[in-house]
Ligand SMILES: O=C(O)C1=C[C@@H](OP(=O)(O)O)[C@@H](O)[C@H](O)C1
């Protein structure tokens with residue numbers, strides 16, 4: 001049994017919910033947890049990361065940092081980290097599980113060592129995601145890199161001096177973020193030139209924010225195409241507080257907006273750099289009754305929703321949650337500029353189209369867009385593939401709550417990548433689930 005009280009591997013059967021009603025506290029942010037833990041390890045001395053996420057991705061980061069020589073102690077909901085500063089242990093093999101951001105950030109920092117190997121026990125997910133753009137930038141800086149055609153397993157050996165380097169930001173912002181963690185600890189710093197059509201600006205700003213929180217100087221051009229990090233700096237140990245998680249909360253908010261009832265979701269600060277904060281505005285634009293009282297978001301659900309057309313790149317990790325709302329809305333919604341969704345835990349464009357079509361919806365795709373025609377009455381009564389992707393599982397769960405007959409989602413334990421308490425949170429609002437043995441690994 002895991003902390004969520006659910007079996008190690010399970011499918012979920014989602015029953016239709018007459019209403020969702022109650023109060024929840026948003027879980028800690030995945031993307032701030034990973035950043036703060038890494039920055040704390042890069043500092044000399046002891047830091048306290050208050051209220052860390054307890055997801056598989058957070059565990060993956062903690063495990064790898066420990067393997068590199070950091071002291072890790074979990075005290076209540078906090079992580080107390082004794083950092084290794086600029087000297088992670090060499091000759092270590094790290095396994096970041098299925099955590100893309102964790103993997104990439106650690107790959108950047110690996111250039112501080114005289115050799116770090118990376119493996120994953122998710123060859124069909126993280127093992128298929130591209131790492132070449134980051135490996136290329138590292139090798140241009142003088143690191144020795146080896147990989148399986150730009151993918152895991154791979155190895156990186158430093159040391160590197162720093163200087164000017166180009167990195168493509170077209171497929172993922174995580175490559176540039178990785179170099180931003182490395183830069184301050186290099187003698188020559190890093191003058192990063194982000195090339196291509198820069199995607200996911202919001203996480204880049206979260207990385208800048210994290211550097212500042214740990215006393216690291218960095219400056220960036222308005223469009224983020226140039227990021228300058230002076231060398232010879234140190235991360236300053238301290239105490240940081242992890243804010244609430246907008247991407248996971250977007251799924252809870254979509255569920256609340258599409259069922260009758262009322263949800264009060266706290267711990268979502270208004271001024272936050274997480275791009276998925278925009279999910280609130282998108283739901284409002286669709287017609288949801290969604291208001292804010294300080295850090296609490298209030299949704300009065302069951303209002304008719306209508307389609308929207310939006311550039312989804314600003315809220316990449318909420319697109320699937322919002323796709324659930326779109327599938328239950330009147331009209332045809334398009335998410336544009338979402339090519340990078342193809343490079344996540346699954347192909348979130350084609351795989352989403354396939355699963356929604358299985359549910360009887362009309363969905364089309366282009367290379368970089370997804371279009372969904374909503375239906376007021378979803379039949380359900382099918383088994384859908386969770387594709388080992390937490391965000392796909394969230395999307396299908398939200399749909400199951402509104403379907404006429406239950407929906408079974410395979411491999412639903414993969415929810416734990418970012419949101420282990422997802423089903424438990426929805427149960428506390430009145431949803432009903434069954435957790436049969438998994439039919440997918
Ligand atoms: O920097 C981060 O923490 C993340 C950046 C985003 O990835 P891309 O930059 O690849 O879009 C996001 O999808 C991911 O969940 C987390």
Ligand SMILES: C=C(OP(=O)(O)O)C(=O)O
Pocket residue numbers: 030098099100101102317344345391418
């Ligand atoms: C894509 C995601 O994460 P990562 O890239 O860190 O694996 C996500 O959380 O939806």
